[in-house]
Amino acid sequence: MNGFNITELVFELRMPYAKFGIGALYEIGYDFSKQKLKKVLIVTDDYISKKTDYVERAVSSFKQNNIVADVWDGVEPEPSDTSIQEGIEFAKKGEYDGFVAIGGGSSIDTAKLIDLCTTYPAELSDYFAPPIGKGLPVPGPIKFLVAVPTTSGTGSETTGTAVVTFVTKKSKFGVTHEYLIPKMAILDPLLTISMPPKLTASTGVDALMHAIEAYLAKPYNTRERPQSPLSRPAYQGSMPITDFLAEKAILLIGEHLPRAYANGLNIEARANMHLAAFIAGVAFGNAGVHLAHALALPLSTVAMEKGVKLPHGVAAGVFGPGMLKVLEPFYPEKCSIIANYLSGGAISCAHEALSEFIKTLGLPSGLHELGITENDIDALVDAALMNKRLLSISPIIPERDVLKKIVIESLRY
Numbered sequence: 001m002n003g004f005n006i007t008e009l010v011f012e013l014r015m016p017y018a019k020f021g022i023g024a025l026y027e028i029g030y031d032f033s034k035q036k037l038k039k040v041l042i043v044t045d046d047y048i049s050k051k052t053d054y055v056e057r058a059v060s061s062f063k064q065n066n067i068v069a070d071v072w073d074g075v076e077p078e079p080s081d082t083s084i085q086e087g088i089e090f091a092k093k094g095e096y097d098g099f100v101a102i103g104g105g106s107s108i109d110t111a112k113l114i115d116l117c118t119t120y121p122a123e124l125s126d127y128f129a130p131p132i133g134k135g136l137p138v139p140g141p142i143k144f145l146v147a148v149p150t151t152s153g154t155g156s157e158t159t160g161t162a163v164v165t166f167v168t169k170k171s172k173f174g175v176t177h178e179y180l181i182p183k184m185a186i187l188d189p190l191l192t193i194s195m196p197p198k199l200t201a202s203t204g205v206d207a208l209m210h211a212i213e214a215y216l217a218k219p220y221n222t223r224e225r226p227q228s229p230l231s232r233p234a235y236q237g238s239m240p241i242t243d244f245l246a247e248k249a250i251l252l253i254g255e256h257l258p259r260a261y262a263n264g265l266n267i268e269a270r271a272n273m274h275l276a277a278f279i280a281g282v283a284f285g286n287a288g289v290h291l292a293h294a295l296a297l298p299l300s301t302v303a304m305e306k307g308v309k310l311p312h313g314v315a316a317g318v319f320g321p322g323m324l325k326v327l328e329p330f331y332p333e334k335c336s337i338i339a340n341y342l343s344g345g346a347i348s349c350a351h352e353a354l355s356e357f358i359k360t361l362g363l364p365s366g367l368h369e370l371g372i373t374e375n376d377i378d379a380l381v382d383a384a385l386m387n388k389r390l391l392s393i394s395p396i397i398p399e400r401d402v403l404k405k406i407v408i409e410s411l412r413y
Ligand SMILES: [Fe+2]
Pocket: 154, 206, 210, 293, 312, 316
């Protein structure tokens, strides 16, 4: 701008309208009737539709409000482009004027892309950056989308990001735009009590990593100022509001995730985790995630090649202690707060507090437990270095040596 390197002066906080509380799902028909909508598609997975009554609860609420609700339950875990395409074809026939996602991040991400590709018809891949597609910008607001998370972790209900596994590329790619942020999030903790302990742990650690990475992201006012508000990135770097939210999320997760893991029926712990995951989602949806998440995406690919389908939270969490060990000298105050909140004051070192916390949740204590060896380091680092979108808000310059050090520190802890 004007030939001068002027830094950013403005930050934005983007988030959906939210409704939180036990039984909140029963109000979904009212929430759609306020928008004068008449026909909606519920996007969910086979487990939620057949093994729980969550869809029935939503459908009965829609009926009471004279809204027609159809169900498509073809969502895949870590969804592939082919599964999403099936959902798009289903939705094209129904001419829906709104969408509901009931499920984890996979259902919410799938619903965002079904909504996008039926509101603005194009090939799904066209909205992804080259080499996957044409990198088409999202043309405008998508139809009314309500996210009803049944896990406490991904934060997908708060963000404009959708991640897809492209089958032919055997890799995950994300698309991000503020128009993809759901218009509303319904946060009903009752929907999370059916999560088994392993899923509770992996999704909870994902939320924790969102909060930690958002908290440690490069400050927004150290970025270069955008040419126009339109080109302000989705991930803006840390800012006073996201710092506040991230701290609160780390505190809540430190206290309540071990309790929810130990006893899934502890509704107080479940409610606090559901709130924490949403708060962490708002923090990272605006500040961004960086080093651990940039490594998590290629780790999932490498694991897939070894025949292991790795939960996203495990992939991000396994890099957490290594990342903190590298960042601690640069951010001693923030890292001291992280250590304090995760250990109840018992451990002063952030990477030790996080590795102890992860071990108490029965998650892998290093990449070696996932079958990753020294031979995989370069492939992980090379792939992570390509993720410029995430690394642009890394708190330290994300050179090859930095990423390599994090991976080496993450082999065992
Ligand atoms: Fe994540």
